[in-house]
Amino acid sequence: MITDPHKLVEAHPCPMSTCTAPAGSPCRTTSGKVALKYHTARFQLVPALRSELHVATPAVRHPSSTWQALPVQKLAAPAAPMEIRLGYARVSTRTQEIQSQVDALEASQVHRLFQEQISTRVRERPEMKAALTAAREYRSLGVKVTLVVHEMKRLGRGALELLKVAEELRDAEIELEFLTGPLAGKHDPAGHGAALFAFFAAMAESERDYIRDKTLEGQEAARSKGKAIGGTKVSDEDMLATALRLRDEEHLSLREIASRLVIRTGKKRGQHPAPATVMRMLREHDEQKAAMEPAC
Secondary structure (H helix, E strand, C coil), X not given: CCCCHHHHHHCCCCCCCCCCCCCCCCCECCCCEECCECCHHHXXXXXXXXXXXXXXXXXXXXXXXXXXXXXXXXXXXXXXCCEEEEEEEEECCCCCCCHHHHHHHHHCCCCEEEEEECCCCCCCCHHXXXXXXXXXXXXXXXXXXXXXXXXXXXXXCCHHHHHHHHHHHHHHCCEEEECCCCCEEXXXXXXXXXXXXXXXXXXXXXHHHHHHHHHHHHHHHHHHCCCCCCCCCCCCHHHHHHHHHHHHCCCCCHHHHHHHCCCCCCCCCCCCCCHHHHHHHHHHHHHHHHHHCCCC
């Protein structure tokens, strides 16, 4: 029966990819020295020590000394299978509130929480990637892992994006749990949950297409009535004339032209227009000029 706290911790290998200390040995730093404290992830594999994260490496391990393999400590009885729950929270913009997701995930007793403010349109989401990496590391130790998300759209909106996540979870044998929404509950991407997941992913994609189509229809209807679409117009005839001269006579780039122009009205008064605004203004002028010229 193991009674010393540090020996109980060391009965399990460290799951940190930067440590890889084998069972029976203390955690190590990236330089190979004995760590002053055991890594947090190691405690999560020892139920009896899950709330005792202050356990330090004892003097017998000689903290900061060169790491050496030590005799493996054996458990008196095999540990009961346990589950590591990793929470993931996400909002698209800074104006959106994320605390309700965090509160719900913590109430569901997740062991680690990953959160970020990033759009689903961004392909690389650092915290999502970190959550999946941690999940794979735990699974490599034979621990059951569940990724917990507040609702499906926190993972993504597009069918292809959601199915990609499902495939990653299936390949790593990681379960997925939604706290709310039509998919509330646990799902095993490797089992019957995969078909259900794909079905709702397709529904999400259809809903997004419908919203986009209705938006475009509304914009087209507004244009037909002579209404302007988009933000406040920042260009005027004087700005256009100056831009044409700088382009045609001085042959400046769009960025250089934009740096020489100044907005005279509206909220952006006194600022320079964006190069994209200059490009659009010149393109519209060229198209109108071409339309007025007689065909040969």
